[in-house]
Amino acid sequence: MLTAQNISYYKDFDKNLNIETIDNVEFKTYKKTINDGLNTFNYWFKIDDFKSKNNYIQFKNAHITNAIAYQSNLPIKTEEFERHTTFKITNPETVYIKVNITKEAYIPIKVSTTTNFQYNEKKQILFTGFYYGFALVILLINLFYFLNFRDYTFLYYSCFLLTITIALFISDGLLNLLGVTQTMIDFIETSDHFLVSVTALIFATSYLQIENYYPKLKYLSLVLVIIIGILSVCYVANFNFKYFIYLETLVFIVCLIYIIAAGFLFKRNNFSKIFLLAYSFILVLGFCYYVSKLYGFSICEITSNQVKIGGIIEMLVLSYAVVYRTKALKIENKEIRNAIVNYIKEINELSKTVNKQTVKKTIKNRKTLLSFRETEIMQLIAKGQTNKEIALTLHISENTVKYHVKNIYTKLNIKSRKEIPVIINK
Structure with a gap:
């Protein structure tokens, strides 16, 4: 909330003005937040017609760090331990502020009475604290999920x-x-x-x-x-x-x-x-x-x-x-695992009715299509291990296990999960 009817500014491109010569320039009315990008020159602000005796002037941009205010040609120190560059004004005389821009020229100004400033700061700190507390809770929840699901x-x-x-x-x-x-x-x-x-x-x-x-x-x-x-x-x-x-x-x-x-x-x-x-x-x-x-x-x-x-x-x-x-992913992995286990059972039943030599030859041909890692994974699935257990056994992630299983589909041109050729060391 502004408590000064007149806020104006001047761009000092040459950086040669001071408090003694600043009255000789023509200021422009400050109507909206200055947003000039990378313009590294000085901005002078003139603020007058305060509505109360005690006021605060604050530049709400953390990149504005080099500013000096003057009142009656005397410098005013910035307030210490404030979130942004802040000046405390204790009388209603005109204030001049020189802002030396070294980063982006984004200059939002807030002028408020002492009461409003303190109230708004407390309200802002409360909301800020709530946000960071909420972020901390979400972070801890995700860490818990990591430890639980790996x-x-x-x-x-x-x-x-x-x-x-x-x-x-x-x-x-x-x-x-x-x-x-x-x-x-x-x-x-x-x-x-x-x-x-x-x-x-x-x-x-x-x-x-x-x-x-x-x-x-x-x-x-x-x-x-x-x-x-x-x-x-x-x-x-x-x-x-x-x-x-x-x-x-x-x-x-x-x-x-x-x-x-x-x-x-x-x-x-x-x-x-x-x-x-x-x-x-x-x-x-x-x-x-x-x-x-x-x-x-x-x-x-x-x-x-x-x-x-x-x-x-x-x-x-x-x-x-x-x-x-x-x-x-767990549901999908479970479905794939169950299909593989069922197919293994079918292979075992089939092996009882066909020539053992033919089965061995078929397995050998299929085996050449799969990598060593994929063969390992198939063997562990046949033993009843879950994807999580396989990942821990082989020291790989569950996503990697899933990746190898999908490779089997591609290599053997399988259209149905029941057709997955499982290679078992015999």
């Missing part, structure tokens, strides 16, 4: 969720609130956004079983992640913000690649459809909240709270999707 997809999603949560934690200015230095914040933010791309790649690859459908896609993603890593190192080395913009764009592209892959897999299974819905939703919010501001345009104005609400929906949908996927 499905690494739950672990990968937990890591992905953690990196996304840390990114929001930083953009909320909570590291500023904790007194962390700006250099350390930049390092943590860059490292975390790199890890977002890594965890997004690993989670999406595992969840969508990309290896089974588009095995070469991992090479493209890996190249992009390596480039993101190089850009991260370059940015931390000299803090040239252009490197940060490039890496943010590539992080978005990595996530977009798997959205497209999920679209191609849309008709193959239901859990790909759920992934496409949830991933697309959070990707659009992330683009509007992070990426578009770096380039100085905005499809729609997205607030931190709206991103959090979207994040809660995404957590619920994706967590359900991972559980649904695990159950669907």
Whole structure:
């Protein structure tokens, strides 16, 4: 809520104005949030006609860290341990603020009375605490599922969720609130956004079983992640913000690649459809909240709270999707296992009525079509082991077990599960 009727600004392209000369320029009325992209020059703000004596002026962008306010030509110190750059005003005289932009020129200003400021901050901290508490619960639930089902997809999603949560934690200015230095914040933010791309790649690859459908896609993603890593190192080395913009764009592209892959897999299974819905939703919010501001345009104005609400929906949908996927795969694996066991019984019955030599010759011919690993899996299935037990015995994942079973279909050109040729060591 604005408590000053007149807020105006001036762009100091040459960075040569000071508090003594700023009155000689013509200010423009501040009508909406400034969103100029990568424009690294000074912005001067003039705020007057306050409606009360005690007020707060806050720039709600964690990347705005270099600002100084003046009142009666005297500097005003920024408030310590605030989430964003904040000034406390104790008299209604005109205030001038110089903002030195070193990152994106996205400058939202909030002017409010002391009472309103304190109330809104408490309300915001309460909602923020609820969001991070909810994210922690979802993370722990997924870790529990991982320990219970031994499905690494739950672990990968937990890591992905953690990196996304840390990114929001930083953009909320909570590291500023904790007194962390700006250099350390930049390092943590860059490292975390790199890890977002890594965890997004690993989670999406595992969840969508990309290896089974588009095995070469991992090479493209890996190249992009390596480039993101190089850009991260370059940015931390000299803090040239252009490197940060490039890496943010590539992080978005990595996530977009798997959205497209999920679209191609849309008709193959239901859990790909759920992934496409949830991933697309959070990707659009992330683009509007992070990426578009770096380039100085905005499809729609997205607030931190709206991103959090979207994040809660995404957590619920994706967590359900991972559980649904695990159950669907278990049902499918059980059906395949039962069909194989039944077929083994049929083979045993058949062997009693046909020439043993013919059976041995048939088995030998079929055996040459299958790999050693596939033969091992067939033998363990014949012993009554579940896919989970087979995975533990052979030290591979359940998805790998399923992958080998499907290879048998392809190699032997089987149309029905009852026709699966099972190779048993004899």
